Amino acid sequence: MTHADAIIIGSGQAGPPLAGRLTAAGQHVVVVERQQFGGTCVNTGCTPTKTLVASAYAAHLARRAADYGVVIEGAVRIDMAAVKARADKVSGDSRKGVEKWLRGMDRCTVLEGHARFEDASTIRVGGDTYTAPRIFVNVGGRARVPDLPGVHDVPVLTNTSMLALEELPRHLVIVGGSYIGLEFAQMYRRFGADVTVVEMGPRLIGREDEEISAAIRTILEAEGITVRTGAACISLARHDEGVAVQLDCHNGPPVAVGSHVLLAVGRQPNTDDLGLDRAGVVLDDRGYITVDDTLRTNVPGIWALGDCNGRGAFTHTSYNDFEIVAANLLDGEARSLLERIPAYALYIDPPLGRVGMTEAEARRTGRPLLVGRRPMTRVSRAIEKGETQGLMKVVADSETRKILGAAILGVGGDEAIHGVIDMMQAGATYDVLQRAVPIHPTVSELIPTVIGDLKPA
Known part of the structure; x- marks a missing residue:
């Protein structure tokens, strides 16, 4: 068994800077990452998607060039392989930077593998065990795949697998009319695909005020995106042209047939296979780790940071989790989530x-x-x-x-x-x-x- 002062599970936005603060304070830290360094933001979230958004904006602006008195001869053409390669490079460079930073830290041991709790102060990675008085869980989340009728009988995409596409979908049907779904909808429409957004609720991004939702719908529909709200009963089935998405909408055809279907209906935390029950850590009914306003779990010596704690689902909130924990542990402050304005x-x-x-x-x-x-x-x-x-x-x-x-x-x-x-x-x-x-x-x-x-x- 290897002893350390702290163990950090996951290398998303909170984990690496916390490792940096702890090691700079003279502590020996073990960081465990089972997939890709940098977490969701760097690999499947903000970094690659906003790079794609930039490419889509360039295409859109090029098509509007005449509005600004700029003449472009011929049609605007999209090279999806080049678009993907650009996003991959931006994401890959950032990922390498995070890994290099961690591996270059004094007093920091970096492990690649799946960490599982043995008890409240011990984890196992492969055949080795590690113990520390403080353990920080920073494991992020992943796309939720709802149990829709037919969902296991047809090929579907999530925000992660969507990034692997090198070809342009003929018709992309997106199930989910919120932030992730709408960003992909507009970017792929600008790349040249037909796009239909299917939302179960009465309007897009239902958490916003109605006038904001309506304005966003107007913006998207003006670009040729079909929006179907009130889809109360969604099911999927194979079709000669791809996937048929059965709807129950008040207006419009009852079926949307797409060459590709993207599920963008929410996220779930990566907490189901960490052995948290062995440590006695309490989860809520959605699988998120329950924490207090200082990110402490119910078990002394265990904290949860980032998307897995259900107290914020953004890169900036994850980083703020790090700031709160570091300030309280190392700077003698008394910071909490109550200070955070969403x-x-x-x-x-x-x-x-x-x-x-x-x-x-x-x-x-x-x-x-x-x-x-x-x-x-x-x-x-x-x-x-x-x-x-x-x-x-x-x-x-x-x-x-x-x-x-x-x-x-x-x-x-x-x-x-x-x-x-x-x-x-x-x-x-x-x-x-x-x-x-x-x-x-x-x-x-x-x-x-x-x-x-x-x-x-």
């Missing part, structure tokens, strides 16, 4: 930047609300760039004058939203942001204007 982005084009509560969520609190809106058609930067789809929205508490949430669906929305994030994190009232003097011409300069238009909701 924020994220949807990377269609134009992107959606989101922070805090939606208007619907804010209404459920019973607070007196103020709401401000502005269409991107009235934003100079959007007009100049010829990208005027979307809107800006801010929700505030009329009594405390604090911003409760904001959404920017429009060009640069994923960047401009950070001005609001910073104000909310600082606990400032909306007056502080309204009095700022932002740079012209930017998208961010309209945020004070939207705040100036706040009205009782």
Whole structure:
């Protein structure tokens, strides 16, 4: 048995920086990775998909060249093998960088293999056992494959296997109208595929306010994507042209036939084969590791970070998990998840930047609300760039004058939203942001204007 000061299972966004802090503090750390260094973001999430989004945007802009007075002779052609190779290289370089970083750390032992708990302080990797007073679980998640009728009888894709495609689907049917599904929908439509999005709910990305969902649907349908909502009874069957997706929609044909089908209906944690029961670690009914607001599990000496704890499903929340744990263990601080304001982005084009509560969520609190809106058609930067789809929205508490949430669906929305994030994190009232003097011409300069238009909701 090998003894260490700490064991980290998984090398996603939280694990490597935590290893760096612990080893720099003089501790001996064992890091175990059973698949690819870097976790979901680097290998099957943000890094490859946003690289593909960039290629799709280039194709889209090339087709619109005449709008800007630029002449391109002939049709725009997509080389899917080259598109994939570019994404693979960006992802691969990042993965190699993470592995090199870990292997170059003093006092860090890197193991490749499947870690399983023997007890609350011991894991087994292959034929060897390792023990430590502190164990950090950072194992991430994977695509959930729902038990739809026929799902095991037909070839289906997930966000992971989708990245292996070198050919362009003739017709891509995507089951799931949320963030992952919509990003793939737009990128593959821009690559040239016919695309149909099938969503069981009454609208796309149901967690957003209705006006945001409706605007996103308009954006996608304008590019030729077919959207089928209200698909209450979905089943799959083989078809001469690929896969038939049976629907139960109020309008439109009852079947969508695709050459390829992508399932994008959520994620599940990689916690089912770690032997967590031997350590006594409690999971919730979805398989996520239960943690308190400092990321501790119910078992002393075991923490869970990243997607596997159900307290955030993003790269930035995983990294913040690391920051909280490191600050509490090494810096004498008392940080917790309660300090974190939820924020994220949807990377269609134009992107959606989101922070805090939606208007619907804010209404459920019973607070007196103020709401401000502005269409991107009235934003100079959007007009100049010829990208005027979307809107800006801010929700505030009329009594405390604090911003409760904001959404920017429009060009640069994923960047401009950070001005609001910073104000909310600082606990400032909306007056502080309204009095700022932002740079012209930017998208961010309209945020004070939207705040100036706040009205009782």
